Amino acid sequence: MAYQALYRVWRSQRFDDVVGQKAITQTLKNAIVQKKTSHAYLFTGPRGTGKTSAAKIFAKAINCKHSVDGEPCNECETCIAITEGRLNDVIEIDAASNNGVEEIRDIRDKAKYAPTQAEYKVYIIDEVHMLSTGAFNALLKTLEEPPQNVIFILATTEPHKIPLTIISRTQRFDFKRIGTQDIVDHMAYILKQINVAFEEQALYVIGRAAEGGMRDALSILDQTISFSDEKVTLTDAMQVTGSLTYEMMDQYISSCTAGDVEKALETLESILGSGKEARRFLEDLLLYCRDLLMFQQAPKLLAEKVGNLTDQFKELAGQTNAEKIYQMIQILSETQNDIRFTNNANIYLEVATVKLAKSVKPAMMTNETAPQAATEDISALQQQIEQLQKELIDLKKNGVAAKEAEPVKTTRATSSKSTLRIPTEMVYKVLNEATKDHLMNVKNVWDDLLQMMSVTQRAMLKASEPVAAGPKGLVVAFEYEIVCGRAMEDEELQLALHNNLSRLANYAPEMVCITKESWPKLRQSFISQNKDLGNEQATNEQDAASESTHLLTDEEELPQEVNNQVVDEAIAIFGSELVEVIND
Structure with missing residues (x-):
């Protein structure tokens, strides 16, 4: 046959x-x-x-x-x-x-x-x-x-x-995308049944290249078996899929984060010279940066998807801050769009490499700005003190007024204030209609939602969480201000969240982006502004009656029944586990 x-x-x-x-x-x-x-x-x-x-x-x-x-x-x-x-x-x-x-x-x-x-x-x-x-x-x-x-x-x-x-x-x-671990387990079972030896790490490479499709995974495995010599090895899997080893990406990203442009370009030339395709190279880099973020937030989850992680990868994840990784993902995504319609992909990759290596310097300078400015301040003050002391001595000797000391200009380290504008009105509009059921509905499918997003979108949403939800709106709090700002401007992200939530939970809200730092103030401000609402505006009053009945307020004379209404409304919107009641 x-x-x-x-x-x-x-x-x-x-x-x-x-x-x-x-x-x-x-x-x-x-x-x-x-x-x-x-x-x-x-x-x-x-x-x-x-x-x-x-x-x-x-x-x-x-x-x-x-x-x-x-x-x-x-x-x-x-x-x-x-x-x-x-x-x-x-x-x-x-x-x-x-x-x-x-x-x-x-x-x-x-x-x-x-x-x-x-x-x-x-x-x-x-x-x-x-x-x-x-x-x-x-x-x-x-x-x-x-x-x-x-x-x-x-x-x-x-x-x-x-x-x-x-x-x-x-x-x-x-039908959802199949997890990498499930694909690896199924391929391992098949190889054992047909008596073909294999390296486990090779199956992880094939599983990731399949992008959640079992048929694609088995097709790639078929190719690898034909290519290999009686054993499916990591090297064979890399050759067939065109993927990069973690060691190659470790070396490239390490050079970029260290700001070593020359070494990063040499590594890129070596990778492309070995026959790696430019578009596949960019996909692997995006996945690598995603893995850095995941290792910082959920190391056990990443280990299940990838298998063995190199020591250099773990060290790089510990040394690189999240905002730097977001910046790298942004550069790689833009490059990926640029090379779609060009025959000179290598040029765009070289430019992207320079951007990646140079982008680390502003961050390093920002970290050094404060101590450097502080040193300049101290030197300026010491000079001013020495000049005043000399004038005081002259005044005592000559009994005449010393020449007024010329003001010495000092430089002070100033922290850049946030320029992100929080959409307070939109947040209040969501909170006016928010319910605990809507919020729990979103939280229950949040992990599945992330898996349905693109790599870049998933990276942006990884450091965020839904904090309030109503029939028409969803408030998402981001840990980092820079990511929050990008999410506000990313129409594709908002559309993807809207469509995927519709599929998962039959719920299609508009996303409102805020920072986690601003959320407690917004929540407290909303509760304070609505403390005088009538009984007809309170929701879930009967369910909330058994919860705590005091809320921190500046007006100690506030009637007990009004306090209860405020607590009831807060619990109805945010859930009892998010409301902290403090007796003043």
Whole structure:
């Protein structure tokens, strides 16, 4: 038999075999067991995350007469026929090449006939977003009033291109990117089954290059096995993926953070000379900078994704401040955009290298400004004292007024005041409608939301947290002022947060950015301004009645019932765990 690619041989045949989608597979299994299946499903998510595989498993499980706990037996004639693609009642259609009205009308007409070999007739339409407007309209009536014993499963990587009228008539399941550790574990299992030796670190390189897609990971693994000599090694994986080793990136970033332009350029020339592709090089650098940030905030989480970390990487993460890393990410992102439409990518990389190495100097100068200015102040004062002492001696000797000492100019170190304008009115507008339920809803999906963002967006949001939420707005507090300012101006970030929250929590607020330093003052100011509100404006009064009933206030004569209203309102907005009640 001809050789088959790994991703075909090891395609999932049971729900439990689908990697990284436990919530979805468990829901589908329960629906089959309880006989509560829908007539139409929509499977969305990135490529290679198991959408089509799950659809075929579902078709087998619902038609299998020996199904156990919602899983197909994979041994009966029906299961084998569906696996081999020869069962007439399970029809798999590629919408990219069958996207016309006539094809969909043909499906609609044939769907009226009862299944002949199985209990249910299942239509799996892959890449459904490629259908034309007319084809969607032709499909709409069938989805609205489907024939008995007919199930439609629509799969797509771009759900935003599907009309809302179609989406509203289906049960939607969003397949997420598969975690690097899950991909590594699955590849390790496959290699052990086929008796191929491997280095664990090589699998981490392949897993990261796959960007959350199992099919991509197995395709790269297939290439690496063909390239290697009886063992999948780290070097082989690097060659096949075009990735950089951590040691190479350690050396490059260390030179940049040290401000050594010449050494950084030499390292860049060496990396490009070894055949590394410019765009892949930039992606690896962005991931490396992301890893530096993650190691500072969550070292255990990074170790699970990357595997072994070099000592130089750990040392670099400890020595480089977060704002410097944000600055590097910004330069790399701009360079990535610049080289998209050029044939001279190396020139942009060299310019970016100089920027990275030079950008460290202003930060170093800022740190040295204060002691340097203080030294100048002391020297100036010493000179002034010496001059005054000389004049005093002359005055005593001659009994005449000494020449007035000329004022000595002194330089003082002044700290630059914040120029970031906090949108107080917008914050108050959110707080007027804020509830604890909205805030907890966002916090529950915050980690999943970060995984759905781009590398740069995730880096910006990593040092932030949601602090208040209402029906139309979300207040996000950033740890660093510079990141907060960039987030305010980044329309793509705000749009991505808006869209992804809509998918995760059916909640699409407008993001209001503030600094963590300003948040306590804004919260206290809002509570103070609203302490005289009537009972009709207090929310969740009954739930908050059992909480603490005193709030710190400058007006000691404030009536007890008004105090209670303020506390109730604060708890309703921020939650009891965020409200501190102090008896004055």
